[in-house]
Amino acid sequence: MKPPREKRRDARPRPHAAGRDRRPPRDPSQQKGPAGAPATTPPVSQAARNPTPRPRRSGALPAETVPLILEVTPNEDYALLDSGGGEKLEQYGPYRIVRPEGQAIWSRALPDADWNDVDAIFTGDTDEEGMGRWRFPKEALGETWPMRHDGIDYLGRFTSFRHVGVFPEQASHWRQMEALIRGAGRPVKVLNLFGYTGIASLVAARAGAEVTHVDASKKAIGWARENQEVARLGDRPIRWICEDAKKFAEREERRGSRYDIVLLDPPAYGRGPKGEVWQLFEDLPDMVALARSILTDRPLAVVLTAYSIRASFFAIHALMRDGFAGMGGRVESGELVIREKAAGRALSTSLFSRWVAA
Template sequence: MSPKSAPRAYSQGGRPGPKSESKPVADKAQRPAAVPAAETRPLLTRAGDRPPERVPVILESAGAGDFHLIDSGNALKLEQYGPYRIVRPEAQALWRPALPAHVWENADAVFTGDTDEDGMGRWRFPKQALGETWPLSLLDVDFLGRFTAFRHVGVFPEQIVHWEWMKKQVEDAKRPLKVLNLFGYTGVASLVAAAAGAEVTHVDASKKAIGWARENQSLARLDKAPIRWICEDAMKFILREERRGNTYDIILTDPPKFGRGPNGEVWHLFDHLPLMLDICRQLLSEKAVGLVLTAYSIRASFYSIHELMRETMRGAGGVVESGELVIREAGLEGKDHGRALSTSLFSRWVPA
């Protein structure tokens, strides 16, 4: 993953729809023979029915490993990350906090400064100065948390539900699965997949993010795991993979709403997402088990990416399920069942 709201180098189930006949995902006849020299291509014309749908689907996390959401309110959230309690802005927390003020005031780190979605700021440490990084663990994978200038700490725990799903697919498969993680950020999802037995290709255009991901690989004791760390513009990479005819069984894509590549490439989510998904469709193997998209900090309904995913997967069979990722407040001890805090939109294609 990469920071969702910061400008960056682009580096329970719902109602089931009607069944339809499943068809191969990667239609070789539709693959373009060549891609123009410019790093783009036209959208392919898709034939066949759109996949049936499951909407709305709310995927909920109550926390895992070293993380849980303690409380939220007054446009803030109080989270537990390992030994630290952290306060960060959260515009969607419109209600009042459930816990008393003294609990919030006992936080170890508070993000201050510009609270705009794209704003930079700094961390305040009320008790004592803390180091830049500290060890964390999720789904039995160790990695580093880090206090960044864009309020993020190196992991987006609402995606635990996607990682748990992916982990199960990899572990249950009777063959090695190939996973492509686009805009992979600090590599936690890639490490979860590799630890489960997948062959992973991790792509992010930020050298700093790739360096952090490699640190996490060592901390997770996965130095010998089959992970390719690719520091490159995501669109350039997937276009090249399409030309080469390479395919993947699971694709995770977690694009920002805006970003710049290492050579000045500009990414705008609404402008470039249709082509990115179209190429990802071509990169799915004939026995693919999922294509997962998450979208943050955009003014849109989940239906916008849901219908795009259904159009992209027209004729592929399977099911498209879309909705929101939420985190449930769990209180100080991580055992309560509080309010649900919405964090992002998602859409996921899976075979029938």
């Protein structure tokens, strides 16, 4: 959800939330804020779109772990070098990048010389699409550039909405998912809803899973398919589906398709390819119920990440425990953070809640 995809509405979250829109909405009538973030969301009646909510599940609630802070530390692929003054200084492989970061309300730790010695700066000083919103102090860089995660090659892209095609904090979820797939000792099917550029799908496929990747944007699907080839995983079983995530899950439920792992990475607000409206607080309860309904009889996990919302992780924690009542296992909830290299500060990026089978 961005101009390519139905993603992130920046709702000026509380300090623990991400403070950024992942992708602007597909509705061109939306006004954009300082960093390409949409301003207000048009109200949509939940009753009109979801007149018959699913009944509450019965049974004992799963065990719980709260709060759980999942941390990404600097490595050769990615490092948060410094942050402060509403910006962050990052290292992606050979490139140093400066981007806005609303939560970095503290002072910078590194001197100006380090912040000036960079390859790309997101300026957001024009409404043009493409790279017009970036400045390249050293030399002009192409729209795409090679990046890597844990041995998986993929393409970064200087987008007009300040993101580059990967969210490094998700690495904590990817590690757990890969361990579950490899440790299952049987074929595993993964459904990646709101899949964006496909790094999670590539991690799952490399681990041996059969993957279904769903995103509402043709551009995002094209980028993800390109990443599969760049990663030399073209022979791995990945289905690329361009469709509204909720509609796809509903159809899978009707036709009896089942998955062992479901990844949910929804926006606060977005639109599907046929004008479908998504609003997180109205649609998420039904989406969690759908995720449960399309699990196999030996499920492994359901992972939910929430960006840019006015909420505590306790809200989605309670939703997930209710949603998986009677299933056993454990619900773990908290925040995803990136550990800064310069001063060791933790930058919180998002809330998460995940159900893991016993």
